[in-house]
Amino acid sequence: MENLLMDEMKDIVREYVINEYVEDDTEITNDTPLISGGIVDSFSMVSLKRFLENKYKISIPDDKATPEAFDSVNKIVDLVNDFLK
Amino acid sequence: MAHIGSYQERVKNFNWEIAEKELEYQPGNVINIGWYCSDRICLMGKADKPALIWEGLGGKEKTYTYNDIRLRSNTIGQFLRDLGIKPEDRVCLFMDKIPELYLGFLGVLKIGAIAQPLFSAFGDESLFVRLENAETRAIITQKKHAPKVRKIIDKMPFLEFIIIVDHDPAKPLGPREVSFDLENTPMVDQFEIHPTTAESPSVLHYTSGTTGQPKGVKHVHYSLISQYLTSKWVLDLHEDDIYWCTADPGWVTGTSYGIIGAFSNGVTQCVLDSGFSAEAWYRFIEKHRVTMWYSAPTAIRSLMKAGEEVVKKFDLSCLRHLASVGEPLNSEAVIWSEKVFGKPFYDTYWQTETGSIMISNYPGMKVKPGSMGKPFPGIEAIVVHPETFEPIPEPGKVGLIAIKPGWPAMMRTYWRNEQAFQKKFKKGWYLPGDRSSIDSEGYFWFVGRDDDVINTGGHLVSPFEVESALLEHPAVAESAVVAKPDFVNMEVVKAFVTLKPGFTASAELDLEIMNFVRKKLSPLAMPQEIEFVASLPKTRSGKIMRRILKAKEWGEEIGDTSTLEDD
Numbered sequence: 001m002e003n004l005l006m007d008e009m010k011d012i013v014r015e016y017v018i019n020e021y022v023e024d025d026t027e028i029t030n031d032t033p034l035i036s037g038g039i040v041d042s043f044s045m046v047s048l049k050r051f052l053e054n055k056y057k058i059s060i061p062d063d064k065a066t067p068e069a070f071d072s073v074n075k076i077v078d079l080v081n082d083f084l085k
Numbered sequence: 086m087a088h089i090g091s092y093q094e095r096v097k098n099f100n101w102e103i104a105e106k107e108l109e110y111q112p113g114n115v116i117n118i119g120w121y122c123s124d125r126i127c128l129m130g131k132a133d134k135p136a137l138i139w140e141g142l143g144g145k146e147k148t149y150t151y152n153d154i155r156l157r158s159n160t161i162g163q164f165l166r167d168l169g170i171k172p173e174d175r176v177c178l179f180m181d182k183i184p185e186l187y188l189g190f191l192g193v194l195k196i197g198a199i200a201q202p203l204f205s206a207f208g209d210e211s212l213f214v215r216l217e218n219a220e221t222r223a224i225i226t227q228k229k230h231a232p233k234v235r236k237i238i239d240k241m242p243f244l245e246f247i248i249i250v251d252h253d254p255a256k257p258l259g260p261r262e263v264s265f266d267l268e269n270t271p272m273v274d275q276f277e278i279h280p281t282t283a284e285s286p287s288v289l290h291y292t293s294g295t296t297g298q299p300k301g302v303k304h305v306h307y308s309l310i311s312q313y314l315t316s317k318w319v320l321d322l323h324e325d326d327i328y329w330c331t332a333d334p335g336w337v338t339g340t341s342y343g344i345i346g347a348f349s350n351g352v353t354q355c356v357l358d359s360g361f362s363a364e365a366w367y368r369f370i371e372k373h374r375v376t377m378w379y380s381a382p383t384a385i386r387s388l389m390k391a392g393e394e395v396v397k398k399f400d401l402s403c404l405r406h407l408a409s410v411g412e413p414l415n416s417e418a419v420i421w422s423e424k425v426f427g428k429p430f431y432d433t434y435w436q437t438e439t440g441s442i443m444i445s446n447y448p449g450m451k452v453k454p455g456s457m458g459k460p461f462p463g464i465e466a467i468v469v470h471p472e473t474f475e476p477i478p479e480p481g482k483v484g485l486i487a488i489k490p491g492w493p494a495m496m497r498t499y500w501r502n503e504q505a506f507q508k509k510f511k512k513g514w515y516l517p518g519d520r521s522s523i524d525s526e527g528y529f530w531f532v533g534r535d536d537d538v539i540n541t542g543g544h545l546v547s548p549f550e551v552e553s554a555l556l557e558h559p560a561v562a563e564s565a566v567v568a569k570p571d572f573v574n575m576e577v578v579k580a581f582v583t584l585k586p587g588f589t590a591s592a593e594l595d596l597e598i599m600n601f602v603r604k605k606l607s608p609l610a611m612p613q614e615i616e617f618v619a620s621l622p623k624t625r626s627g628k629i630m631r632r633i634l635k636a637k638e639w640g641e642e643i644g645d646t647s648t649l650e651d652d
Contacts, residue, residue: 020600023229023230023232023233024228024229024231024232026229033142033359033360034360035360035361035362036142036359036360036361036362036365037142037359037360038142038181038358038359038360039360040360041206041360041608042360042361042387042542042573043541043542043603043608043609043611043613044603044608044611046599046611046613047596047599047600047603047611050592050595050596050599051596053592054592054593054596066390066391067360067361067362067387068362068364071362
């Protein structure tokens with residue numbers, strides 16, 4: 001059950017990233033480097049953080065919203081889960 | 086030994102002829118930046134020296150010698166010429182930091198056309214206003230950015246060619262699109278470079294002001310004289326240096342010092358084309374043995390935020406000299422860099438319009454952390470009274486920075502906006518729009534902008550442009566945009582918004598508006614915070630008083646409110 005929820009969360013985050021930040025047909029997997037790969041820049045990271053906070057009714061402190069923590073769908077979902085616990 | 090030697094001696098004996106002689110340029114002769122950055126270095130016997138070491142995502146790496154960049158810029162120039170691109174036509178470079186951006190820039194200059202570099206993260210609206218103003222004839226871009234051009238193509242009859250450098254042959258090209266695969270094009274060895282002269286236009290960079298649309302800053306080929314010498318004396322570029330300028334050539338630092346300054350001095354430079362991470366940057370320095378690093382306060386503060394532990398994982402002993410540009414470098418960042426790298430970042434001050442460094446700290450000169458330093462030799466800079474424009478002789482008193490015009494890289498005009506250009510001058514001084522004081526030893530201390538323009542991460546954002554974009558959102562009735570203080574970026578965009586009847590403030594609407602502006606303009610212009618308010622402070626004549634909103638954000642005195650509209 002938990003795995004299913006995790007997978008669903010990854011799908012939601014990945015879809016959001018593709019719809020909002022990818023202009024062409026670049027393939028985005030759960031491990032694609034988003035920040036270090038230049039797909040989401042540090043300014044846009046703020047809107048991604050806001051999306052996660054709205055969607056999952058959480059508050060991510062600025063010191064946890066680092067480029068490293070936002071660098072892939074998998075890492076983002078791990079971060080969100082830390083605040084859902 | 087630093088190239089500049091004694092700053093005082095240089096000031097005393099300065100003449101721009103020093104650079105002209107070193108570049109073997111005689112006034113009246115042909116001067117073409119494209120040639121100086123490639124062919125001339127080859128003629129100096131350095132054809133096989135690495136000019137550009139490029140690293141992309143996943144460690145993909147390419148190295149180009151000076152002969153490689155000569156051949157490739159010739160080839161791009163020939164391609165453009167064959168399309169019918171003529172001298173002084175505007176050719177936009179709209180790419181990430183891929184090799185074609187650097188090589189294309191030189192190719193455009195070699196045929197005498199005007200290079201118009203634009204930041205690849207710009208949204209379609211930002212792109213459109215800049216292309217429309219310049220009546221750009223061709224744009225060189227990547228397939229990932231082509232959709233933004235396609236979205237606005239119908240509004241741009243002047244744009245004849247959309248050149249895609251990485252087109253997938255399996256897919257059809259759209260209207261006016263042309264595929265150009267540099268590596269699979271026969272190299273052009275013999276190429277007739279257009280005989281540009283000192284005042285021939287070279288580069289058109291766009292910059293934002295408080296009001297009106299962005300302005301095109303027109304530079305000329307003679308700018309090379311300043312860019313060459315400031316690179317040599319301020320960045321202290323030496324023959325065996327490995328130089329890394331982290332700026333994107335979509336902005337002026339990336340062209341003046343990320344292309345022209347580096348290549349005209351014949352040094353080897355590295356480019357990292359991937360997003361920011363402290364580890365990736367330190368690894369890059371260690372791997373390529375970077376000796377001279379020119380970066381920006383935002384990046385330095387981001388590295389500070391990442392902590393000191395990560396620095397210890399890498400051998401950064403190769404670093405010899407560090408410099409910074411884009412916004413004032415706070416004293417904490419200078420002190421931090423001395424602690425972790427064993428050397429300070431030397432702050433430099435200039436802007437798109439000045440084309441080259443105006444005020445700076447120099448190797449060998451005492452650095453006062455937090456100070457912008459002293460004027461470059463040959464540059465007369467003072468502070469003047471904001472209303473009378475008379476010089477302020479008293480040390481420590483704040484005034485407007487004023488620079489005596491006449492240095493080689495000074496902008497020649499704003500593209501098709503001579504009136505705005507003339508407004509930049511008062512009583513024979515060029516006013517960059519910044520406030521500063523000068524201490525008793527002649528060091529400049531930055532205070533802030535003299536207008537409402539927002540300096541975020543070293544890039545200027547016009548509140549007018551963001552407000553205009555906000556008004557296009559169906560929920561927004563009125564908006565006011567101001568700078569909000571930020572540790573990393575110095576300032577970020579904050580918007581105050583009133584809503585139209587039928588719309589209610591919510592977290593979802595907040596995000597929707599943020600993304601709306603980001604896609605239309607750019608991530609830099611996206612409000613990092615939106616405050617929904619019932620009304621905006623206005624004068625009795627109905628003008629929104631940004632000043633009051635900004636003062637609140639910065640915890641400053643609101644000042645005179647006598648003209649404020651009654652509630």
